[in-house]
Amino acid sequence: MTVLAPVLRSEWAKIRSVRSLLVALSAAFVATVGVTVLVHATVGRSEADNADFEPVHSSYFGLNFGHIAAVCFGVMAVAGEYTGGGIRLSLAAVPRRGAFWAGKLLVLGAVALPVGLATGFGCFLGAQALLGEYGVGLGTPGALQSAVGCGVYLALLTVFSAGVAAVVRSQVGALSVLTPVVFLISPVFAGVSGIGDVVAFLPDRAGQQILHPVPEGPLGAWSGMGVMALWTALAAAAGWWSLSRRDA
Amino acid sequence: MTSIDIRELTKAYGPVRALDRLTVTVRPGRVTGFLGPNGAGKSTTLRVVLGLDRPTSGAALVDGRPYASFAEPLRHVGAVLDAAAAHPARTARDHLLTLALSNRIPVRRVEEVLEETGLAAAARRRVRTFSLGMRQRLGLAAALLGDPPVLMLDEPTNGLDPEGIVHLRRLTRRLADEGRTVLISSHLMTEMAQTADHLVVLGRGRLLADAPLKDFIGKHASLEDAYFSLTDSSAEFTHQEGTSS
Numbered sequence: 001m002t003v004l005a006p007v008l009r010s011e012w013a014k015i016r017s018v019r020s021l022l023v024a025l026s027a028a029f030v031a032t033v034g035v036t037v038l039v040h041a042t043v044g045r046s047e048a049d050n051a052d053f054e055p056v057h058s059s060y061f062g063l064n065f066g067h068i069a070a071v072c073f074g075v076m077a078v079a080g081e082y083t084g085g086g087i088r089l090s091l092a093a094v095p096r097r098g099a100f101w102a103g104k105l106l107v108l109g110a111v112a113l114p115v116g117l118a119t120g121f122g123c124f125l126g127a128q129a130l131l132g133e134y135g136v137g138l139g140t141p142g143a144l145q146s147a148v149g150c151g152v153y154l155a156l157l158t159v160f161s162a163g164v165a166a167v168v169r170s171q172v173g174a175l176s177v178l179t180p181v182v183f184l185i186s187p188v189f190a191g192v193s194g195i196g197d198v199v200a201f202l203p204d205r206a207g208q209q210i211l212h213p214v215p216e217g218p219l220g221a222w223s224g225m226g227v228m229a230l231w232t233a234l235a236a237a238a239g240w241w242s243l244s245r246r247d248a
Numbered sequence: 249m250t251s252i253d254i255r256e257l258t259k260a261y262g263p264v265r266a267l268d269r270l271t272v273t274v275r276p277g278r279v280t281g282f283l284g285p286n287g288a289g290k291s292t293t294l295r296v297v298l299g300l301d302r303p304t305s306g307a308a309l310v311d312g313r314p315y316a317s318f319a320e321p322l323r324h325v326g327a328v329l330d331a332a333a334a335h336p337a338r339t340a341r342d343h344l345l346t347l348a349l350s351n352r353i354p355v356r357r358v359e360e361v362l363e364e365t366g367l368a369a370a371a372r373r374r375v376r377t378f379s380l381g382m383r384q385r386l387g388l389a390a391a392l393l394g395d396p397p398v399l400m401l402d403e404p405t406n407g408l409d410p411e412g413i414v415h416l417r418r419l420t421r422r423l424a425d426e427g428r429t430v431l432i433s434s435h436l437m438t439e440m441a442q443t444a445d446h447l448v449v450l451g452r453g454r455l456l457a458d459a460p461l462k463d464f465i466g467k468h469a470s471l472e473d474a475y476f477s478l479t480d481s482s483a484e485f486t487h488q489e490g491t492s493s
Contacts, residue, residue, distance in 0.1 A: 003319075010350035017342035018335060084375075085333040088300055089390065092327060093350045095299045095316035247301040 007094055007103030015077060015111060024073040028154060029115055032066025033122040040130040048134035055136050056143050059127035060150055060211045064187070066119065067204065070112060070154045071178050074161030077108055078239070079171035088248050097244045101166070105159050105236055112158035113151055120150030142213025145221060149210030152225060156232045160203055163235025167242045200224075203231035249276035250311045250324070250397040250429055252297060257306035259292050259453075266292040268453040269306065274431050276397070279424045281444030281461070282433035285479055288450040290433045291329070294400050298327055310398055322351040326391030327400040331383040331407060336376035340367055340386050343375060344393060353394050361389040366415070380407030388416070398429040405439055417443050437472040441465075451479050 015021050039061050047053055081087040094100040124147045128135035138144050165174040182204050189199045199205055200217040209215045209224030219227060252274040259267040267289045274280050282290050295301040297308040299316040307314070310325055318324050334343045344358045362368045365385040370378070378386065384407055391399055401420075405413050420443060424430045431448075434440050440447070447464045449457040456478050457464060461471070468474035 006320075006350050006352050010346050013342065013346045013349050014335075014338075017339065017346065018337045020337060080335055080337075084336055085330045086335050088295075088298075088329050089333045089347065090350075091300055092298045092325075092329075093322055093347050095318070095321055247295070 004099060004103050004106070007099055008107055010093070011104050011107040012111075015107065018076075018080065021073060021076055021080075024069050024076060025111065025115055027069035028066050028073065028112075029119045029122065030066075031069055032060075032062040032119045033126060035062030035065050036060065036123045037062075037126045037130065040127045044127070044130050045132060045134060048131055053134075054213070055128065055131060055134060056124070056140060056146050056213045057211050059124045060120075060146070060208075061127075062123060063119075063150065063153075063208070063211070067154065067157055068179065068182060070116070070157045071161045071182060072175070073112065074108060074158040075165040075171055075174040075178065078104070078162045078165035079169065079174055082169045083171070091248050098240065101236075101240050101243050105162060105239075108162050109155045109159045113155040116154030117148065117151030119154060120147035123147070123150065140213070142221070146211045146213070149207075149221065149225060153207040153210065153228070156207060156225075156228050157204065160228075160232040160235045163232070163237075163239035166239030167235075169242075201227055203228045206231070249427055251275050252398060252400075252429060252431065253307075253309040253312070254293065254297070255307050255309070257293070257296060257308055258304045259289070259296060259301060260304045265453050267296070267303070267306075270450070270453065270455055271306075272448055272455055272458055274429055274448065275446075276429040277424060277427050278445040279420050279430045279432060279443055280446045280448055281440040282431055282448050282450070283435075283440065283475060283479075284450035284456070287452075288479075289453040290450055291402055292453075293450070294327065294329060294402055294431075294433070297400065298325070298329075300329075320351040320353075320394070322347060322353060322394035322396065324394070324396050325398045325400065326394060326396040327402075328384070328387035328391050328404055329402050331380055331387050331403075334375045334383070334386060334390075337374055339372050339374055340378070340389075341371040343386065344389060347390055348393055351394055357393055357395070361392045364392060364419075365389040366412075381409055381412055384408055385412065388419075397427075398431075399423060400431045402433045403435070404432060405434060405436060413439065437470070437475055441471040449475070449478060 036059060081090055161178055164178055168174040168177060186199055186202050186205045189195045190205060197218055200219055206219055206224040207228030209219050210221040215221050254270055254272050257267050257270040284290050296303050297315060315321055341358060348355060348358055362371050365388050367385050367389060384404060404416055420430050444461050446460050447457060465471050465474045
């Protein structure tokens with residue numbers, strides 16, 4: 001850790017000194033909680049009358065919009081190094097690329113996790129408060145797990161996106177790979193029989209299983225999160241490979 | 249003292265050899281001018297020394313060690329590769345701060361190098377608002393941050409105003425007089441003639457000359473004449489001869 005400490009300090013300074021990164025990070029919280037609150041304040045109680053209404057999972061409706069901000073945060077933090085050739089100076093300062101990459105991912109995850117947890121608890125508590133008599137408490141089976149899981153999900157999604165960005169080395173490139181996966185393929189094909197079981201193993205679908213008190217499909221709450229963690233490890237390894245093998 | 253040792257260095261990009269078994273030692277206590285036509289391999293050499301590009305074969309050592317083996321390399325080598333190498337949304341001060349933190353360099357050095365390069369007044373401005381000359385100054389500030397015994401500057405006069413050029417000339421002279429190793433690549437012959445004590449000239453990735461400035465100019469009228477008589481045969485793009493003669 002003593003070897004990594006200067007890298008961690010430097011990487012944290014990089015994040016807090018770029019306004020767009022702070023905006024993206026805040027947007028993950030604001031958009032997710034905001035949409036959830038807005039929906040529950042307006043149609044929440046009328047929806048709650050439906051027989052198949054499930055108050056826990058319903059809390060995270062805003063994540064469908066907010067998680068793209070976590071993707072942007074991860075992508076921008078890495079791709080920003082490649083705009084203007086800053087990566088050369090960064091690697092001249094920290095030539096051990098493994099330490100550089102580990103430090104960057106640790107800081108990104110460590111910054112995204114508390115924001116993710118705040119988002120998770122904000123969504124759940126906000127939604128339940130607005131549901132009034134239909135609302136449930138954190139003691140409900142799966143409730144606490146879902147709020148914590150939302151935080152872990154956003155942290156892993158950030159690191160996953162950072163890994164993809166290190167391979168693609170461009171903001172536009174990385175977002176054009178990640179946005180369709182998160183916004184189109186997963187939601188659209190999730191309901192299609194046959195493909196649905198495969199789509200369930202995509203990083204976002206798998207990680208979001210934890211938001212259901214009773215998971216749907218082939219993956220459970222934590223096994224789903226495990227699959228997402230594997231995707232994240234894969235992306236981090238691919239990013240490391242790209243960073244260590246290619247000339248800067 | 250600290251030298252840069254380049255030994256049998258070859259860097260191939262596919263069939264193209266950017267560096268072809270280059271061997272040269274850049275010694276301390278003098279300003280070494282690094283000359284050569286576009287594509288001669290100057291920037292590639294600097295990138296390999298900094299561990300940014302992997303050599304196909306051979307080695308580049310600083311103080312007898314590969315650059316990547318230094319735990320805090322900014323305290324050993326300061327380099328300006330491209331003037332604009334900073335995140336455009338970061339302020340000059342924050343840019344230097346991220347570098348200082350990564351190498352355990354005291355934060356007060358940030359203010360010192362901003363002062364030294366004439367950027368103190370612009371310290372809180374975002375890099376995207378900087379002119380090319382200001383970016384050069386910022387690059388130089390980053391290179392000086394760790395008070396390193398070795399400095400490598402790639403085209404540092406690019407975009408500098410006359411005042412900046414004179415300042416840089418005095419600074420590099422002072423750094424060399426303090427016993428540091430100073431390597432400056434440039435295309436500006438008149439500037440080199442005023443700045444350098446020693447010259448290393450590359451052509452097509454090979455060493456063409458490694459000599460004191462005076463010896464290099466020799467019987468030629470100027471550094472420019474001496475340079476062209478050496479490099480004409482190795483230029484990447486040769487111009488068409490006129491018909492006047």
